[in-house]
Amino acid sequence: MITFYSVLALLAAAGVLMLGASARRLRQRRRLAAARAGTGGGMCLALAAIAGAILLNLHTYQRLSYEQPVASLHFVAVGDQHFQAALTTPDARLRLADMRGDEWQLDARVLKWQPLANLFGFDALFRLERLSGRYRDIADENGSPRSAVALGAGEPGLNTFSLARRMPRWAGLVDAEYGSATYLPMADGAAYDITLSQSGLVARPTNDAAREAMRRW
Known part of the structure; x- marks a missing residue:
């Protein structure tokens, strides 16, 4: 280049x-x-x-096609529709969660820039908000135990997301602020990588257990 x-x-x-x-x-x-x-x-x-x-x-x-890493997820089955989840972020922080259901869902708050700002190196900003379990069957969703873990609470220091969300509005560089979520099946030994593109969260399987779970999904 x-x-x-x-x-x-x-x-x-x-x-x-x-x-x-x-x-x-x-x-x-x-x-x-x-x-x-x-x-x-x-x-x-x-x-x-x-x-x-x-x-x-x-x-x-x-x-515009750049994807930044958000988190990695790994699941271990401990019972029927019951999993232990390990979420690792790019800064090497590890969060363990007790998950119930058939699928996992990761939610994030996203700030998207105008394309011109992307060209100058401004990538979408995100703040992880929660990891939760969900059931494939609606009856189970309404009657079975639920599980959710907060990820964005208690952030130390300067909240750069909130700062960036307000200041660039004066220059018209912010395109949208919205919630983005992605979900895929849980399975024993399954591992996933989650990235953020300029349009939202993207999840991909990273091992055979996850790919097999998606094949049966």
């Missing part, structure tokens, strides 16, 4: 220098030499513009 930037800068510099030379030769009434230099300079600048457009398109795709 650095080489690409270097070539782009050299093309643009060569184009500007050749156009400058064309202007000098034109003042000297060397019209043919001025035309050659002007044509070469124009071609260099045109190539630089095309290469820049391609680079911008690639950068736009990379920024």
